[in-house]
Amino acid sequence: MNTPAMSPVTVTPLGFIPDLKNATLVPLNETACENWKEIHHLVFHVANICFAAGLVIPTTLNLHMIFLRALLTIGCVLFIIWATLYRCALDIMIWNSVFLVVNLLHFIYLVYKRRPIKIEKELSSLYKRMFEPLHVPPELFQRLTGQFCNIQSLKTGQAYAAEDKTSVDDRLSILLKGKMKVSYRGHFLHNIYPCAFIDSPEFRSTQMNRGEKFQVTIIADDNCKFLCWSRERLTYFLESEPFLYEIFKYLIGKDITNKLYSLNDPTLNDKASKKIDRQPSLCSQLSVMQMRNSMASTSDSEDGLQMFLRGTSSASSLRNNQQEFYNVYGVSRLQHDVFC
Numbered sequence: 399m400n401t402p403a404m405s406p407v408t409v410t411p412l413g414f415i416p417d418l419k420n421a422t423l424v425p426l427n428e429t430a431c432e433n434w435k436e437i438h439h440l441v442f443h444v445a446n447i448c449f450a451a452g453l454v455i456p457t458t459l460n461l462h463m464i465f466l467r468a469l470l471t472i473g474c475v476l477f478i479i480w481a482t483l484y485r486c487a488l489d490i491m492i493w494n495s496v497f498l499v500v501n502l503l504h505f506i507y508l509v510y511k512r513r514p515i516k517i518e519k520e521l522s523s524l525y526k527r528m529f530e531p532l533h534v535p536p537e538l539f540q541r542l543t544g545q546f547c548n549i550q551s552l553k554t555g556q557a558y559a560a561e562d563k564t565s566v567d568d569r570l571s572i573l574l575k576g577k578m579k580v581s582y583r584g585h586f587l588h589n590i591y592p593c594a595f596i597d598s599p600e601f602r603s604t605q606m607n608r609g610e611k612f613q614v615t616i617i618a619d620d621n622c623k624f625l626c627w628s629r630e631r632l633t634y635f636l637e638s639e640p641f642l643y644e645i646f647k648y649l650i651g652k653d654i655t656n657k658l659y660s661l662n663d664p665t666l667n668d669k670a671s672k673k674i675d676r677q678p679s680l681c682s683q684l685s686v687m688q689m690r691n692s693m694a695s696t697s698d699s700e701d702g703l704q705m706f707l708r709g710t711s712s713a714s715s716l717r718n719n720q721q722e723f724y725n726v727y728g729v730s731r732l733q734h735d736v737f738c
Contacts, residue, residue, distance in 0.1 A: 439484045445476035464512065467505035474498035515540055520549060520574055520623065527593045528572075532645050542642065546631040549574065552618040558596060559612040566600035566610050569626050576622030582614050588660030589619070596624060598653040604629075 452469030455462045474497045481490035515536035517525055521543055529539050550571075552558060558571070558578060578590040590596055596616060604610055636643040 439480055441476050441480040441484065445473045445480060448473035448476065461512070464505065464508045467501050467508060470501040471498060471505055474501060518543075521625070524572060524574060524593055524625065528649060529645070532648070534642065534645060538639070538642060542635070543625065546635065547625055547627040550624055550626050552576075552622045552624070554618055554621055556618050558616040558618065558624075559614070561613055561615045562611050564612045566597065566604050566612055568629060569597075570601045570629050570632060571596040571624045571626045574623045574625055576618060576620035578622060579617050579619045580614050581617070587614065588657060590616070594656065595650060595653040598650045599657065601629070602650055602654065 448469045452466045452473070455465050455469075459465070474494045477494040478491050478498065481487045481494065517536060517540065521539075525534075525536070525539050559566075561582065572595055573590050573592050575592055577592075578596060580587045580590060595601070597612075600610070600612060636646055
C-alpha cells in the first residue's frame with residue numbers, strides 16, 4: 399500500500415501576506431553564499447589591517463600597549479568612515495564610535511603615564527646619585543619628595559640638633575647643599591656632605607625606642623639646604639610602598655656605614671665619601687648609633703672617644719678590634735645585631 403509523501407506544514411504568522419507573484423523557488427542543492435557580494439571599499443580593509451597589526455605586536459616591545467591602543471583607535475576611525483560614507487550602516491557606526499572612545503581614553507592614559515617626569519633642580523643630583531642607581535622610578539621619587547616634605551636651610555653656625563635637647567622623633571633629613579659638622583661634648587666626630595642623611599643613626603634607633611634626644615650636636619659649617627621629611631608621615635608612606643621601604647633600609651644602613659668610616663677618619667672629605675658609597679656595607683659589623691648612645695651613658699666616654707678616634711680606618715682593623723669596640727662603649731653583640 400503506497401502512502402503519499404507528507405509535505406512539511408508551513409506556519410504563516412498572523413498579519414503576514416506572502417508575495418506569491420515574486421516568490422522564487424531555491425533548489426535544495428544551492429548554497430546560500432553562491433553569489434558573493436562585491437568586495438568592500440579599501441577603507442574597510444585598511445581598518446582590519448590596523449586591527450591585525452595591533453594584535454600581533456609582541457609584548458616584549460617596551461611600548462606595545464601604546465601601539466596597540468593607537469592602532470585600534472585608527473581602525474575604529476576608519477570603520478566609522480566606511481560605515482558612514484560607503485555603507486550607510488548606522489549600527490556599525492555607533493558600535494565603532496563606542497570602541498573609539500574606549501581605546502582613545504586608554505591611549506591618552508598610557509601616554510600620560512609615559513610622560514617625562516620633571517624633577518626639581520635642587521633634587522636632581524640627589525635622585526641621580528642615590529635613587530636612580532637603585533632603579534627607583536622618577537614618578538615614585540616625585541611622590542616621595544612632593545607630598546610630605548620640604549626644603550629647609552640653615553646659615554653658617556646654626557644648629558640642626560643639640561645634644562640632650564633636640565628630639566629625634568620629628569624628622570629625617572638629607573643634606574642637599576653645604577657641609578655640616580657633628581660633635582660630641584665639644585669633640586669633633588665627622589662631617590656630613592651633600593647627598594647624605596643627617597640623622598640616619600637616630601632614625602634607625604627610634605624605630606625601637608621613642609622619645610630619645612640627640613646624643614650629638616649637628617651644626618651647619620656652611621650655608622646649607624636639606625630635604626626634610628616628617629618622620630611619622632614618611633613611615634606611613636613607606637609602609638604602603640614595600641619597594642621604597644627596602645630602598646630606604648639599604649640607603650640608611652649604607653649611610654650609617656659611611657659615618658662609621660668618617661668617625662675612624664675625621665679628615666674624610668666628600669670625594670672620599672663618594673668612593674665609600676660604592677663599597678659594600680659594613681653595617682653588619684659596627685653600629686655608630688649605638689656608639690653614640692653608649693658614649694653618653696658611660697662614665698669614661700671621653701677617654702673612649704679619644705681611643706676610638708685614634709683607631710685606623712681600614713675595614714680589617716675594624717673587624718680585628720670589633721670586640722674591643724663593644725667593650726669600650728658598652729655595646730652588646732645582641733644590641734648590635736638588632737640595630738643592623
